[in-house]
Amino acid sequence: MIYENKIKRNEVKSGGQSDLIPTIKFRHCSLLRNRRCAVAYLYDRLLRIRALRWEYGSVLPNALRFHMSAEEMEWFNRYKKSLATYMRSLGGDEGLDITQDMKPPKSLYIEVRCLKDYGEFEVDDGTSVLLKKNSQHFLPRWKCEQLVRQGILEHVLS
Amino acid sequence: MFVSDFRKEFYEVVQSQRVLLFVASDVDALCACKILQALFQCDHVQYTLVPVSGWQELETAFLEHKEQFHYFILINCGANVDLLDILQPDEDAIFFVCDTHRPVNVVNVYNDAQIKLLIKQDDDLEVPAYDDIFRDEEEDEEHSGSESDNGSEPSEKRTRLEEEIVARTMKRRQRREWEAQRRDILFDYEQYEYHGTSSAMVMFDLAWMMSKDLNDMLWWAIVGLTDQWVQDKITQMKYVTDVGVLQRHVSRHNHRNEDEENALSVDCTRISFEYDLRLALYQHWSLHDSLCNTCYTAARFKLWSVHGQKRLQEFLADVGLPLKQVKQKFQSMDISLKENLREMIEESANKFGMKDMRVQTFSIHFGFKHRFLASDVVFATMSLMESPKKDSSGTDNFIQALDSLSRSNLDKLYHGLELAKKQLQATQQTIASCLCTNLVISQGPFLYCSLMEGTPDIALFSKPASLTLLSRYLLKSFVFSTKNRRCKLLPLVMAAPLSVEQGTVTVVGIPPETDSSDRKNFFGRAFEKAAESTNSRTLHNHFDLSVIELKAEDRSKFLDALVSLLS
Numbered sequence: 001m002i003y004e005n006k007i008k009r010n011e012v013k014s015g016g017q018s019d020l021i022p023t024i025k026f027r028h029c030s031l032l033r034n035r036r037c038a039v040a041y042l043y044d045r046l047l048r049i050r051a052l053r054w055e056y057g058s059v060l061p062n063a064l065r066f067h068m069s070a071e072e073m074e075w076f077n078r079y080k081k082s083l084a085t086y087m088r089s090l091g092g093d094e095g096l097d098i099t100q101d102m103k104p105p106k107s108l109y110i111e112v113r114c115l116k117d118y119g120e121f122e123v124d125d126g127t128s129v130l131l132k133k134n135s136q137h138f139l140p141r142w143k144c145e146q147l148v149r150q151g152i153l154e155h156v157l158s
Numbered sequence: 159m160f161v162s163d164f165r166k167e168f169y170e171v172v173q174s175q176r177v178l179l180f181v182a183s184d185v186d187a188l189c190a191c192k193i194l195q196a197l198f199q200c201d202h203v204q205y206t207l208v209p210v211s212g213w214q215e216l217e218t219a220f221l222e223h224k225e226q227f228h229y230f231i232l233i234n235c236g237a238n239v240d241l242l243d244i245l246q247p248d249e250d251a252i253f254f255v256c257d258t259h260r261p262v263n264v265v266n267v268y269n270d271a272q273i274k275l276l277i278k279q280d281d282d283l284e285v286p287a288y289d290d291i292f293r294d295e296e297e298d299e300e301h302s303g304s305e306s307d308n309g310s311e312p313s314e315k316r317t318r319l320e321e322e323i324v325a326r327t328m329k330r331r332q333r334r335e336w337e338a339q340r341r342d343i344l345f346d347y348e349q350y351e352y353h354g355t356s357s358a359m360v361m362f363d364l365a366w367m368m369s370k371d372l373n374d375m376l377w378w379a380i381v382g383l384t385d386q387w388v389q390d391k392i393t394q395m396k397y398v399t400d401v402g403v404l405q406r407h408v409s410r411h412n413h414r415n416e417d418e419e420n421a422l423s424v425d426c427t428r429i430s431f432e433y434d435l436r437l438a439l440y441q442h443w444s445l446h447d448s449l450c451n452t453c454y455t456a457a458r459f460k461l462w463s464v465h466g467q468k469r470l471q472e473f474l475a476d477v478g479l480p481l482k483q484v485k486q487k488f489q490s491m492d493i494s495l496k497e498n499l500r501e502m503i504e505e506s507a508n509k510f511g512m513k514d515m516r517v518q519t520f521s522i523h524f525g526f527k528h529r530f531l532a533s534d535v536v537f538a539t540m541s542l543m544e545s546p547k548k549d550s551s552g553t554d555n556f557i558q559a560l561d562s563l564s565r566s567n568l569d570k571l572y573h574g575l576e577l578a579k580k581q582l583q584a585t586q587q588t589i590a591s592c593l594c595t596n597l598v599i600s601q602g603p604f605l606y607c608s609l610m611e612g613t614p615d616i617a618l619f620s621k622p623a624s625l626t627l628l629s630r631y632l633l634k635s636f637v638f639s640t641k642n643r644r645c646k647l648l649p650l651v652m653a654a655p656l657s658v659e660q661g662t663v664t665v666v667g668i669p670p671e672t673d674s675s676d677r678k679n680f681f682g683r684a685f686e687k688a689a690e691s692t693n694s695r696t697l698h699n700h701f702d703l704s705v706i707e708l709k710a711e712d713r714s715k716f717l718d719a720l721v722s723l724l725s
Contacts, residue, residue: 109202111195113557120226127176127226129206134553136207138198157566 049076053083054099055149102145110141112153121147159270160279161254164364168254168276169197171229176204178227180219180235182701183211183556184623185539187234189358189382190256192563193375194231197365209556210235212699213244220245227251234258234357235701240265241273256360258353258386259701264291264344276360283354286343350678351703353391358382359400366407373411373427378563380404380429380520381539384532388540389623390630393677401518405431408520427524427565432531435500436517438582439534442575445491446474446484451582453631457638458512462590469510476506528568538574539563541581544621581624584615589632598636600645601717603724607632608663609654619654620664622705628652629668637671647672649681651720656707662697663713667704679704688719 008024049072052060058080065073087098118131121143129137131147136156147153161167177198181191191207198205208223210216216235230253232241237257242265247253255266256276260283266273267285277283362379365371383404387397408429414422422428437455440448449455449470459473460466474484483491500516507515523529543559562570588609592598598607607629609616619625629652637646650668667681682703689696694712708716 109199109204111199123176123204129176129226130222132208132222134209134557136557138195138203138205140204156561 045072046075050079052076053080054102057099057146105141108141109138110144111136111138111156112144112148113137113156114152115154116152118147118152159267159274161274161276162279164276165367168274169364169368171252172231172254173201173203175229176206176227177229177231178223179205179207180210180216180230180232181207181556182234183209183543183552184234185385185536185543185559186258186356186358186382188539188543188556188560188563189378189385190233190356190361192378192560193358193361193365194233196372196375197361197368197370200370209553211552211556212701213239214699217245220247224248224251230254232257237262237266237275237277238351238701238703239263242269247272256357258355258357258391260352260354261285261347261350264347268292276364278355278360284347286347290343291340349683350680351682352676352678353386355396355400356382356386356392359404362407371407371411373429374565376404376407376411377427377429377520377522379407380532381535381563384519385536385540388533388536389627390677393675398518401520404520425525427522429520429522432519432521433500433516434519434521434531435503436515438537439575439578441488441529441531442534443579444485444487445479446481447579447583448488449473451579451586453586453634454514455512456586456589457631457635458510460635460638461586462593462635462639473506473510476509477502524565530571534575534578535563535571537578537582538571540623540627541577542570542574544618544624545577546617546620581618584618585624585628585631588613588615588619588628589635592632593635593639598632598650600642600648601651602721603648604667604720605633605636605645605648605650606717607650607652609652611655611658616655620656622664622666622700622702625652625654625664625666626668626702626705628654629666633668633671651681651717653708653713655710661710662707663710665706665708665716684720684723688716688723691723692716692719694719 006028049068052064053076056064060076068076090098113136114131114133117133120128121131122128123139123143129139131137131152137153144153144155148155179191179194181187195205195207197203206223206227208219210219216232220230224247228250230251232253232255234257236253236255238259238261240263241253241255249272251272253273254276255273262275262277262283262285264286266275268288268291356379358379359382362371362375365375383397383400386392392400408431412429436452437445437448438452449459450461455461459469461470471481474481479495483495488496504515507513519532521529521531522535539559539562542562543555545555545558558570559574561567562574591613592607592609597609598605600606609619619628629650632652633650636650640646647670649670652666652668653663654666656662656664665685667679667685669675669677669679669681685696685704685706686698688694689698689706689708692712692715694716695709696712696716697707699707
């Protein structure tokens with residue numbers, strides 16, 4: 001659209017219809033503004049997708065993926081890769097997972113209460129815990145954080 | 159089998175494992191659970207907590223979780239039935255049972271491998287000896303084996319056969335005698351249901367042995383013991399003994415308050431021993447309301463009659479409290495009146511025939527505003543756990559009640575206090591209406607009362623603990639209201655509608671009210687036998703065997719069977 005507008009302007013300039021020039025300038029400015037808004041919206045979407053990686057981990061739920069375009073998915077995958085490379089480069093041989101422990105942890109294990117029926121949940125030594133509504137569990141913090149963020153478990157402070 | 163060293167054989171075993179806790183729905187179990195949770199959190203033991211309110215829930219929850227855990231801890235459930243039979247666990251599952259229900263089932267006592275009882279053995283258990291109940295089955299097999307081995311001469315064979323026949327009949331007779339004796343012993347042992355030491359106190363003892371006890375845990379142990387006293391589960395003597403035990407711990411933890419120089423800040427928890435009035439919730443209510451709604455005073459004044467109301471006014475005049483003061487909130491009463499209130503009330507109560515107006519109990523305070531007696535907390539937690547909200551399930555109430563025991567959830571405790579006030583008022587009103595309309599009828603060997611569907615607040619009495627409390631208070635009030643001397647010694651059976659759609663009623667049996675009763679309840683077995691003999695559709699779902707659910711249509715034949723059984 002901007003291109004068409006420029007062509008029109010050139011025509012007018014060459015055609016000598018100088019009273020159309022302000023209209024063209026106005027249209028140009030409004031087109032620029034629309035473009036800026038669209039770019040701002042796309043940028044905000046990118047920032048939110050970046051936050052999704054920190055919130056949900058590397059696999060996004062299907063409902064969210066449905067709302068993202070193919071380019072956004074590709075951007076997400078590339079962001080994931082660069083974050084993973086960065087994390088691997090920290091902390092010696094194994095790398096450091098910095099998406100855990102968003103707030104400084106107070107203890108190794110936390111007491112959590114299950115708000116909805118979730119089903120079986122695997123613990124470190126291979127056994128699993130059945131998460132039923134209103135059952136309380138005392139589990140290692142790093143296993144529970146994901147579920148706490150998703151709202152399935154609730155951290156009980158006593 | 160009984161665990162002798164709780165620390166080595168229980169705690170250190172589970173410390174490195176993941177455990178599953180099954181907790182029954184009563185206040186004592188909640189307190190024991192909180193103490194155990196605090197210990198586990200201190201030692202980073204991974205656990206899962208599942209609330210259960212009856213045998214069916216216990217079985218379902220066990221089936222769901224049994225692949226994931228090897229160690230199970232049951233609090234206030236499971237000691238009085240054959241656990242292995244009901245739950246059918248795998249070979250390597252180990253159960254630790256901390257339960258106040260007595261008598262402990264003999265299978266649980268004598269199973270060494272899978273069931274460990276966290277019960278102190280000096281707790282007046284009277285378990286029958288092993289040889290009286292169990293007998294090896296091998297002797298009969300030996301006998302039939304030796305019989306087939308005989309192959310020699312006929313004459314020898316005949317005499318030997320005769321000898322053998324004689325020996326066999328002797329053995330059979332002995333066996334029959336032994337079995338009859340066994341049935342008698344088991345019948346005597348399992349006839350009466352009663353309660354032992356509070357589980358919360360047992361858990362606190364464990365914490366003390368490991369030197370990990372805190373003031374908070376001591377408070378929970380106190381609340382557990384007071385719950386047993388409020389619900390009349392233990393005798394007065396046992397209560398006083400246990401209070402003495404806890405008092406030593408209280409003075410050990412809280413001695414700094416007496417010393418003026420080193421006293422703790424006002425915000426710290428302080429527990430103190432009190433010889434306080436028996437009036438329920440009186441510090442959070444008005445004195446008048448508390449006097450009207452505490453069973454002890456309401457029964458003795460006979461407050462359901464006009465004469466009783468007048469006596470109450472006389473009593474207040476005798477104490478010297480103006481009516482206007484007594485009817486406002488206790489905290490707003492004049493300080494001059496509150497100063498010697500306990501002694502004045504006790505003196506006047508003695509004149510009016512109430513000798514035990516004051517009881518030994520404990521109170522907790524933190525901050526300037528928050529002061530609770532142990533019985534206040536018991537009533538509040540009980541009301542939270544049994545509040546009849548339509549949309550919340552049993553486990554929601556359990557979680558609410560569990561939270562209210564923590565110090566940081568005082569708003570829930572205050573909410574519980576409000577619910578408890580409503581509950582006590584509803585109880586007294588129902589009792590008054592039952593006595594005034596003569597709903598308590600004598601069926602011969604017991605008294606019977608049935609609440610109708612349209613009674614106000616009937617929803618509050620569909621849960622077992624509330625109904626049991628109502629029944630006990632009703633019996634106490636009835637004893638004071640009736641002139642018939644024989645009726646005063648009868649037990650009470652009470653029925654209340656449970657669910658209209660399914661047509662079920664809850665039936666509760668209360669032992670007779672005597673001064674020195676040992677609180678032993680025979681209704682558990684009686685209900686079972688009556689249900690069997692009439693094929694009534696009953697559900698013995700609660701951990702207390704004296705509370706059952708019954709289909710309303712079977713009510714009359716069930717009662718008839720009960721009458722014939724008990725007379």
